[in-house]
Amino acid sequence: xxxxxxxxxxxxxxxxxxxxxxxxxxxxxxxxxxxxxxxxxxxxxxxxxxxxxxxxxxxxxxxxxxxxxxxxxxxxxxxxxxxxxxxxxxxxxxxxxxxxxxxxxxxxxxxxxxxxxxxxxxxxxxxxxxxxxxxxxxxxxxxxxxxxxxxxxxxxxxxxxxxxxxxxxxxxxxxxxxxxxxxxxxxxxxxxxxxxxxxxxxxxxxxxxxxxxxxxxxxxxxxxxxxxxxxxxxxxxxxxxxxxxxxxxxxxxxxxxxxxxxxxxxxxxxxxxxxxxxxxxxxxxxxxxxxxxxxxxxxxxxxxxxxxxxxxxxxxxxxxxxxxxxxxxxxxxxxxxxxxxxxxxxxxxxxxxxxxxxxxxxxxxxxxxxxxxxxxxxxxxxxxxxxxxxxxxxxxxxxxxxxxxxxxxxxxxxxxxxxxxxxxxxxxxxxxxxxxxxxxxxxxxxxxxxxxxxxxxxxxxxxxxxxxxxxxxxxxxxxxxxxxxxxxxxxxxxxxxxxxxxxxxxxxxxxxxxxxxxxxxxxxxxxxxxxxxxxxxxxxxxxxxxxxxxxxxxxxxxxxxxxx
Amino acid sequence: xxxxxxxxxxxxxxxxxxxxxxxxxxxxxxxxxxxxxxxxxxxxxxxxxxxxxxxxxxxxxxxxxxxxxxxxxxxxxxxxxxxxxxxxxxxxxxxxxxxxxxxxxxxxxxxxxxxxxxxxxxxxxxxxxxxxxxxxxxxxxxxxxxxxxxxxxxxxxxxxxxxxxxxxxxxxxxxxxxxxx
Numbered sequence: 001x002x003x004x005x006x007x008x009x010x011x012x013x014x015x016x017x018x019x020x021x022x023x024x025x026x027x028x029x030x031x032x033x034x035x036x037x038x039x040x041x042x043x044x045x046x047x048x049x050x051x052x053x054x055x056x057x058x059x060x061x062x063x064x065x066x067x068x069x070x071x072x073x074x075x076x077x078x079x080x081x082x083x084x085x086x087x088x089x090x091x092x093x094x095x096x097x098x099x100x101x102x103x104x105x106x107x108x109x110x111x112x113x114x115x116x117x118x119x120x121x122x123x124x125x126x127x128x129x130x131x132x133x134x135x136x137x138x139x140x141x142x143x144x145x146x147x148x149x150x151x152x153x154x155x156x157x158x159x160x161x162x163x164x165x166x167x168x169x170x171x172x173x174x175x176x177x178x179x180x181x182x183x184x185x186x187x188x189x190x191x192x193x194x195x196x197x198x199x200x201x202x203x204x205x206x207x208x209x210x211x212x213x214x215x216x217x218x219x220x221x222x223x224x225x226x227x228x229x230x231x232x233x234x235x236x237x238x239x240x241x242x243x244x245x246x247x248x249x250x251x252x253x254x255x256x257x258x259x260x261x262x263x264x265x266x267x268x269x270x271x272x273x274x275x276x277x278x279x280x281x282x283x284x285x286x287x288x289x290x291x292x293x294x295x296x297x298x299x300x301x302x303x304x305x306x307x308x309x310x311x312x313x314x315x316x317x318x319x320x321x322x323x324x325x326x327x328x329x330x331x332x333x334x335x336x337x338x339x340x341x342x343x344x345x346x347x348x349x350x351x352x353x354x355x356x357x358x359x360x361x362x363x364x365x366x367x368x369x370x371x372x373x374x375x376x377x378x379x380x381x382x383x384x385x386x387x388x389x390x391x392x393x394x395x396x397x398x399x400x401x402x403x404x405x406x407x408x409x410x411x412x413x414x415x416x417x418x419x420x421x422x423x424x425x426x427x428x429x430x431x432x433x434x435x436x437x438x439x440x441x442x443x444x445x446x447x448x449x450x451x452x453x454x455x456x457x458x459x460x461x462x463x464x465x466x467x468x469x470x471x472x473x474x475x476x477x478x479x480x481x482x483x484x485x486x487x488x489x490x491x492x493x494x495x496x497x498x499x500x501x502x503x504x505x506x507x508x509x510x511x512x513x514x515x516x517x518x519x520x521x522x523x524x525x526x527x528x529x530x531x532x533x534x535x536x537x538x539x540x541x542x543x544x545x546x547x548x549x550x551x552x553x554x555x556x557x558x559x560x561x562x563x564x
Numbered sequence: 565x566x567x568x569x570x571x572x573x574x575x576x577x578x579x580x581x582x583x584x585x586x587x588x589x590x591x592x593x594x595x596x597x598x599x600x601x602x603x604x605x606x607x608x609x610x611x612x613x614x615x616x617x618x619x620x621x622x623x624x625x626x627x628x629x630x631x632x633x634x635x636x637x638x639x640x641x642x643x644x645x646x647x648x649x650x651x652x653x654x655x656x657x658x659x660x661x662x663x664x665x666x667x668x669x670x671x672x673x674x675x676x677x678x679x680x681x682x683x684x685x686x687x688x689x690x691x692x693x694x695x696x697x698x699x700x701x702x703x704x705x706x707x708x709x710x711x712x713x714x715x716x717x718x719x720x721x722x723x724x725x726x727x728x729x730x731x732x733x734x735x736x737x738x739x740x741x742x743x744x745x
Contacts, residue, residue, distance in 0.1 A: 121581060126588045130635045131581075150635060181745050183738045184577055184638045308629035311622075 007137030008037035014144035028076025031103030033168035051454035055426035057087025062430030078116030093417025097156035129157030137170035141177035154187025200334030210273035215242035216280015238266030245411035265350035369542035372399035392424030392448035395477035400443040422451030565620035599719035657714035
């Protein structure tokens with residue numbers, strides 16, 4: 001007869017079976033049996049104690065984004081679980097595979113308003129890919145395998161397992177489970193050959209094709225496949241915020257970044273191309289601007305693995321459902337090797353205009369206070385453009401994503417869909433565990449850093465080599481920028497009275513340096529990158545700088561402001 | 565685009581929590597559910613949801629796509645009234661003394677092809693099946709005599725006029741794929 005084990009022990013074995021070796025978590029009453037089981041698995045399951053449950057999920061997200069594996073967070077019931085909701089919603093919007101395990105009161109107490117009881121499945125269902133309550137120990141193996149299968153397959157996303165206390169303590173005969181099929185869920189839909197042919201024909205007939213790459217390219221591990229297609233047909237492309245590292249920044253066909261604060265050329269040319277090829281992106285409003293005037297002149301081909309994205313925001317001509325690792329090569333095979341030299345050359349005047357009016361000023365100021373753009377560019381160069389960029393949300397994020405350069409895949413970790421301030425620091429911690437051989441640089445503002453500042457404790461304990469660049473302008477900069485543009489400079493609660501961040505870093509034993517003068521910047525960056533372990537580089541940034549160019553919300557995609 | 569009454573026919577696995585996931589798709593997009601019926605379907609293990617709501621066609625498409633995206637939902641489709649057979653049922657409790665006093669009451673019941681399922685000295689129970697308008701007409705006419713004590717109308721149920729059973733075909737196809745894995 002098989003040995004009897006607890007549901008908590010079954011959870012450990014099921015996690016190991018799924019290949020988990022790193023967990024981000026925080027213990028509490030209703031998850032204690034699981035933490036007790038974890039005590040015997042410390043060698044195989046490296047548990048990182050965070051300082052707040054939100055941090056556990058963001059760290060799991062950072063881990064997942066850079067490693068391509070499923071991130072895992074484990075927390076207790078009630079407030080422990082509700083603290084994870086922001087991370088779950090963030091992972092849902094940004095298609096990040098994470099599994100969140102929450103403790104829950106015993107089945108007999110459910111619905112009685114027991115201590116630390118919250119309807120976790122009810123709360124997380126609308127914001128997760130799947131949310132399930134484990135009520136019996138015998139369900140553990142099945143539920144964990146199903147959770148990881150759902151999280152990582154198809155369009156990835158967050159899964160929540162609500163683990164009742166009785167299911168953690170019950171004794172069962174453990175039988176491992178392997179779920180790789182769910183009849184109501186088809187993550188690998190078969191390719192439609194006709195739409196592949198139609199797409200290839202449209203590409204072959206196009207004189208002015210333009211490709212938009214999203215994170216789907218990276219999630220599908222199709223970077224090489226997409227590159228091969230674009231090179232064969234000489235199609236210029238631009239990326240969404242989350243797709244920036246799909247193909248290296250210096251690729252000759254790379255025209256830059258899409259979106260509200262993206263590059264001028266790609267945004268203008270969206271409304272001039274005759275064919276738009278969208279790959280693994282979802283036409284977010286921050287990318288499209290006014291939908292009524294968006295790419296109306298062009299035919300649109302949309303590659304996606306999620307059928308609900310087709311025609312959701314933008315009416316498309318050809319939908320190609322499936323894994324882009326399969327669908328893109330199928331199209332590549334049918335497209336002609338061709339050139340679009342004059343069309344590609346058409347991007348250049350816009351790039352030059354943007355450089356002269358915006359980029360040069362942002363990255364090479366001669367006097368005045370430090371600017372975010374120059375700090376970002378210097379750090380990117382100092383890492384040979386090989387570092388992983390993690391950002392918080394706001395001006396820091398836009399400047400960082402614009403001026404960082406990418407040479408390797410899986411190099412951007414940022415909160416795109418729901419824009420979570422406080423995401424950066426814990427996500428960067430997770431990234432150091434997901435990619436231990438790479439340099440991880442996180443850019444934060446003085447607002448966002450304080451939202452998850454307690455994770456300095458995690459960095460201290462783990463000696464996690466996070467390079468934190470605090471772009472401090474003593475303002476909630478992005479909101480201030482909008483107030484100056486759209487609310488008559490009425491700076492309603494955006495000036496920040498800040499603490500001495502260097503002193504806080506010291507309290508957590510994190511090496512730190514503050515740069516006020518431009519002349520010190522290079523030396524400080526060298527010191528940061530040469531320091532073994534974490535480092536806080538605080539840069540005193542000009543207070544009222546603006547992210548440019550900008551497509552004002554709701555404006556046409558080709559109506560970018562280069563100055564305000 | 566014009567708002568129309570669409571009937572959404574949805575099949576899911578018989579697991580708890582799906583109903584709230586489905587209704588959340590409507591509420592998030594500010595679409596009000598007019599009627600809802602949930603029961604086991606003819607396919608073992610599959611539950612059938614029949615939901616009516618007013619919206620335009622792009623919204624109907626978006627709703628079905630978002631509902632189908634839920635992991636345990638098997639299929640979701642939307643229909644206009646000419647694509648399906650529809651029915652509702654209703655029960656009316658009416659006062660027996662008024663019915664005996666006013667001969668019109670029995671006449672109305674007969675004209676509308678409704679059935680008397682129970683009579684006692686206090687009240688009679690009447691059952692009427694049909695489409696919404698037939699049922700409301702009967703109710704309005706009876707109500708004008710002052711005899712109605714209680715009235716209840718079910719949600720819409722519907723079956724498709726298609727020659728193929730899409731759910732069964734889908735499941736057969738999926739079972740084939742299961743074997744290939």
